[in-house]
Amino acid sequence: MSGAVVVQVAGSLATVTLSNPGKLNAMSRGMWRQLRAVFEAIQQRCDVHGVRLQGDNGHFCAGGDISEYAGFRFEPASLREFHEGDVWGGLQAMLDCDVPIVAQIDGHCLGAGLEMASCCDLRIAAEGARFGAPIARLGFPMAPREAALVMRAVGELTAREMLLSAAVLGAAEMKQRGFLNQVCAADALDALVAQRLDAIRRLAPQAARLNKQSFRALALVLSAQPAIDLVANAYDYAASAEHREGIHAFIEKRPPGFLR
Amino acid sequence: MSGAVVVQVAGSLATVTLSNPGKLNAMSRGMWRQLRAVFEAIQQRCDVHGVRLQGDNGHFCAGGDISEYAGFRFEPASLREFHEGDVWGGLQAMLDCDVPIVAQIDGHCLGAGLEMASCCDLRIAAEGARFGAPIARLGFPMAPREAALVMRAVGELTAREMLLSAAVLGAAEMKQRGFLNQVCAADALDALVAQRLDAIRRLAPQAARLNKQSFRALALVLSAQPAIDLVANAYDYAASAEHREGIHAFIEKRPPGFLR
Amino acid sequence: MSGAVVVQVAGSLATVTLSNPGKLNAMSRGMWRQLRAVFEAIQQRCDVHGVRLQGDNGHFCAGGDISEYAGFRFEPASLREFHEGDVWGGLQAMLDCDVPIVAQIDGHCLGAGLEMASCCDLRIAAEGARFGAPIARLGFPMAPREAALVMRAVGELTAREMLLSAAVLGAAEMKQRGFLNQVCAADALDALVAQRLDAIRRLAPQAARLNKQSFRALALVLSAQPAIDLVANAYDYAASAEHREGIHAFIEKRPPGFLR
Numbered sequence: 001m002s003g004a005v006v007v008q009v010a011g012s013l014a015t016v017t018l019s020n021p022g023k024l025n026a027m028s029r030g031m032w033r034q035l036r037a038v039f040e041a042i043q044q045r046c047d048v049h050g051v052r053l054q055g056d057n058g059h060f061c062a063g064g065d066i067s068e069y070a071g072f073r074f075e076p077a078s079l080r081e082f083h084e085g086d087v088w089g090g091l092q093a094m095l096d097c098d099v100p101i102v103a104q105i106d107g108h109c110l111g112a113g114l115e116m117a118s119c120c121d122l123r124i125a126a127e128g129a130r131f132g133a134p135i136a137r138l139g140f141p142m143a144p145r146e147a148a149l150v151m152r153a154v155g156e157l158t159a160r161e162m163l164l165s166a167a168v169l170g171a172a173e174m175k176q177r178g179f180l181n182q183v184c185a186a187d188a189l190d191a192l193v194a195q196r197l198d199a200i201r202r203l204a205p206q207a208a209r210l211n212k213q214s215f216r217a218l219a220l221v222l223s224a225q226p227a228i229d230l231v232a233n234a235y236d237y238a239a240s241a242e243h244r245e246g247i248h249a250f251i252e253k254r255p256p257g258f259l260r
Numbered sequence: 261m262s263g264a265v266v267v268q269v270a271g272s273l274a275t276v277t278l279s280n281p282g283k284l285n286a287m288s289r290g291m292w293r294q295l296r297a298v299f300e301a302i303q304q305r306c307d308v309h310g311v312r313l314q315g316d317n318g319h320f321c322a323g324g325d326i327s328e329y330a331g332f333r334f335e336p337a338s339l340r341e342f343h344e345g346d347v348w349g350g351l352q353a354m355l356d357c358d359v360p361i362v363a364q365i366d367g368h369c370l371g372a373g374l375e376m377a378s379c380c381d382l383r384i385a386a387e388g389a390r391f392g393a394p395i396a397r398l399g400f401p402m403a404p405r406e407a408a409l410v411m412r413a414v415g416e417l418t419a420r421e422m423l424l425s426a427a428v429l430g431a432a433e434m435k436q437r438g439f440l441n442q443v444c445a446a447d448a449l450d451a452l453v454a455q456r457l458d459a460i461r462r463l464a465p466q467a468a469r470l471n472k473q474s475f476r477a478l479a480l481v482l483s484a485q486p487a488i489d490l491v492a493n494a495y496d497y498a499a500s501a502e503h504r505e506g507i508h509a510f511i512e513k514r515p516p517g518f519l520r
Numbered sequence: 521m522s523g524a525v526v527v528q529v530a531g532s533l534a535t536v537t538l539s540n541p542g543k544l545n546a547m548s549r550g551m552w553r554q555l556r557a558v559f560e561a562i563q564q565r566c567d568v569h570g571v572r573l574q575g576d577n578g579h580f581c582a583g584g585d586i587s588e589y590a591g592f593r594f595e596p597a598s599l600r601e602f603h604e605g606d607v608w609g610g611l612q613a614m615l616d617c618d619v620p621i622v623a624q625i626d627g628h629c630l631g632a633g634l635e636m637a638s639c640c641d642l643r644i645a646a647e648g649a650r651f652g653a654p655i656a657r658l659g660f661p662m663a664p665r666e667a668a669l670v671m672r673a674v675g676e677l678t679a680r681e682m683l684l685s686a687a688v689l690g691a692a693e694m695k696q697r698g699f700l701n702q703v704c705a706a707d708a709l710d711a712l713v714a715q716r717l718d719a720i721r722r723l724a725p726q727a728a729r730l731n732k733q734s735f736r737a738l739a740l741v742l743s744a745q746p747a748i749d750l751v752a753n754a755y756d757y758a759a760s761a762e763h764r765e766g767i768h769a770f771i772e773k774r775p776p777g778f779l780r
Contacts, residue, residue: 204763
């Protein structure tokens with residue numbers, strides 16, 4: 001497997017780093033499983049009062065690790081297992097973590113990156129960061145549970161624009177659309193996030209946990225559970241020509257032939 | 261009947277045009293029924309991968325065709341049949357259409373126009389476009405199902421401002437409030453929408469359909485169905501003095517006498 | 521008891537004023553009960569068609585009256601009675617009022633102030649107004665029902681930022697984030713709100729009531745009721761060391777010792 005999700009604890013703050021060198025920190029299946037383990041461990045530690053989530057080498061995360069896709073995407077059962085098991089397992093562990101999480105976003109924040117950012121409590125970005133989920137270029141839709149998560153975080157209009165027109169939007173636009181708390185110069189990002197985490201660290205930690213539990217309870221009310229059931233055929237597209245064409249065209253570095 | 265909803269297909273793109281000359285494309289009952297038929301037909305065509313919805317002659321749509329109102333609005337049963345049958349029939353057909361729809365908005369986008377725009381996936385407007393639902397000037401509320409649709413699209417604060425204070429807002433303000441994807445000069449609007457549709461046309465069409473099905477499933481979770489039931493008396497105002505006064509004052513081109 | 525909620529009716533408009541001199545209009549328990557009585561009375565009056573909610577002496581409301589807190593906050597049953605009885609009783613009366621309410625906000629709009637503003641239909645602020653709920657500094661979370669209300673009004677990202685990092689945001693930022701309809705210079709605020717209320721007053725009053733009933737029905741669908749049940753232990757923190765430390769540190773004017 002390639003890539004890793006690494007955690008470091010210093011004082012009452014944890015730093016979680018997404019790292020997949022040469023792939024803009026694209027998430028491999030192994031990284032999704034590590035993401036889950038890392039956040040389940042943080043949730044158990046009473047001494048951690050804030051978490052920074054960042055990517056390595058100037059990018060947050062550019063999406064999934066497409067080099068693995070041909071191995072499991074073209075069959076509904078294995079495709080479902082990937083999305084509902086590995087991917088959602090990692091995202092759910094983030095959503096279930098009662099410690100405040102601050103996303104520190106620079107460079108690409110696409111697909112999987114957008115989804116992980118959507119699980120954070122605060123989102124601070126460098127002005128050059130870029131946001132989207134242009135997976136319709138690869139011939140496939142977003143899994144319903146992930147679409148529900150992203151729609152809540154970016155708003156319905158932006159989610160439709162990203163998924164239906166493969167739009168990629170800049171940080172200033174995403175600040176204006178309500179996805180980001182703050183935007184700053186790239187070289188000020190690290191210090192700004194540190195300052196936000198220091199403010200969080202000084203507040204009452206039990207109050208933070210109880211507030212996050214309230215927000216989670218409210219999110220459950222609006223949750224995607226019934227929606228998932230309504231989309232019973234969510235993974236039936238696995239073996240379709242369109243899906244195969246999109247993935248293979250990307251791997252073979254040629255434009256896909258979707259137009260009929 | 262006056263007015264028409266016209267569809268034209270060229271390649272994989274459809275253009276739907278609202279047209280009611282001399283009435284800023286106000287929707288007559290016949291136009292609502294045509295709107296439904298047009299979008300039900302598009303939904304059946306596998307060769308259409310994107311839809312442009314526009315109005316004729318520099319306006320999107322200024323509302324309902326008020327000249328018809330005295331004929332059916334003052335009795336609860338016929339009023340309900342209008343809103344839940346004709347109007348919602350057209351809007352539901354738009355919501356049920358799996359093909360991406362781009363609203364091309366210039367001039368007036370009021371009442372019925374705002375509702376149709378709320379059913380689109382992307383909304384691009386000319387900088388002079390104006391948005392609102394000032395029907396309290398006519399002495400009546402928005403039907404609950406339509407209010408739910410508009411509230412989800414414009415946000416609760418804006419929906420309350422539009423319905424309770426008859427506010428009409430400009431395109432820049434509506435962009436800032438999250439209702440519009442993009443605003444441009446009036447003479448650039450047609451080309452910008454064409455460019456957006458071209459981007460949509462090049463993406464995987466099955467992925468678009470599946471994404472729209474996910475969004476619809478999520479919307480159902482948040483849907484107005486229980487709300488409608490809670491507002492059992494939604495149309496009982498039909499015969500009220502206030503309602504009659506508002507409609508008749510408009511038709512007679514005099515200010516309404518609501519103040520008591 | 522200190523403070524009062526005062527109502528004045530002139531023509532078809534009511535003005536409700538929050539007043540607790542020397543405490544930036546912080547809400548005492550008695551004021552919450554008056555707030556409820558005032559809005560229940562307005563709801564019964566057919567001749568009132570618009571309400572202005574304002575604070576005395578250049579501030580909207582800076583929060584709860586902390587001088588009362590040591591008397592009831594450290595025991596779950598009395599803490600629940602305060603939040604679910606007094607506070608929610610006042611807020612629910614505002615939410616149940618069918619007459620349009622305009623918040624006129626200057627100075628501090630914090631905690632309880634933010635909650636009351638969240639129950640208004642329109643929100644107009646002076647450019648110097650400041651918004652937040654920095655109660656984690658006092659060692660306690662927001663009650664779940666109140667968190668649900670605020671989250672709906674300010675958006676989830678802003679609610680998390682306010683509660684988890686004690687952020688206090690300015691009027692321009694809150695306009696951009698969708699919480700405010702309009703921002704103006706402090707000395708123009710009174711006239712601008714009067715102008716908005718005059719527009720509301722001229723519209724059909726029955727239509728306003730029916731529209732507010734629709735919005736309320738829609739809000740019920742998204743309501744916090746199930747969330748409250750999910751947070752069964754919402755008030756168990758009452759006797760905790762953290763909670764006591766936060767309140768006592770504030771009263772004793774020293775920094776709290778939360779860091780462990």
